[in-house]
Amino acid sequence: MSNYLTQEQLKAGLNAGKGIEQWLGHYEEDGETILKWLRIYPEKDDYNVMYVECYDQGNPEFLDIYVFTVVDPDEPYGVISTFPTIEDALAFSASEYSALKDHFVGNGKIQEEYLNYLNSK
Numbered sequence: 001m002s003n004y005l006t007q008e009q010l011k012a013g014l015n016a017g018k019g020i021e022q023w024l025g026h027y028e029e030d031g032e033t034i035l036k037w038l039r040i041y042p043e044k045d046d047y048n049v050m051y052v053e054c055y056d057q058g059n060p061e062f063l064d065i066y067v068f069t070v071v072d073p074d075e076p077y078g079v080i081s082t083f084p085t086i087e088d089a090l091a092f093s094a095s096e097y098s099a100l101k102d103h104f105v106g107n108g109k110i111q112e113e114y115l116n117y118l119n120s121k
Contacts, residue, residue, distance in 0.1 A: 003112065005104045013106060014042055014086050020104040023113035024097060026056065034071055035117075037110055038097055040089050043082075047089040051097055052078035060118055063111040 005013065010020055019041030026035050033056035040049050054068040070076060081096075083089040093099035105113060 003105050003109060004102055005106060007101065009106075010101075010104050011086055014040065014047065017042055019107040021107065021110040021113070022093070022099050022104050023110060023117065024099065026117065032056070035065065035068070035114070036097075037065065037113070038078075038093060038099060039107075039110070040086075040093065040104075041107075046082045046084055047086055049081045049083065049089050049093050049096075050078045051081075058114065058118070060115060063114055065110055065114050 005020060013020055019039050021037060021039045024036035024038060026033055028034070035054050035056050036052070038049060038051045040047055042048075053071040054065065055071065057068045058065065070078065072079075081092060083092060090099075090101060094101065
């Protein structure tokens with residue numbers, strides 16, 4: 001069973017003021033595992049795309065990816081780009097970060113995606 005949101009669910013959630021998230025994978029650098037993920041969330045009349053790279057500091061008993069140390073201390077909340085429409089935010093996420101339109105999860109579900117990653121190692 002997939003936890004991924006349909007396009008209708010994704011847009012309904014954003015229109016209701018909720019964020020969506022996507023796991024983008026990981027890479028190794030200087031002996032460290034770097035996790036990549038993004039969040040799209042509404043703010044006022046716009047939609048923000050927040051791209052995060054953070055150190056893998058968790059385990060199956062500690063999944064709170066939101067508190068992991070970010071790679072770039074100058075971007076403590078990740079790199080944030082703002083767009084006027086959901087479609088613009090999704091298009092940017094796809095072109096800039098290779099986000100897949102059918103791989104978004106609901107707000108707070110990125111921790112389950114992280115657990116899936118840990119279990120696949």
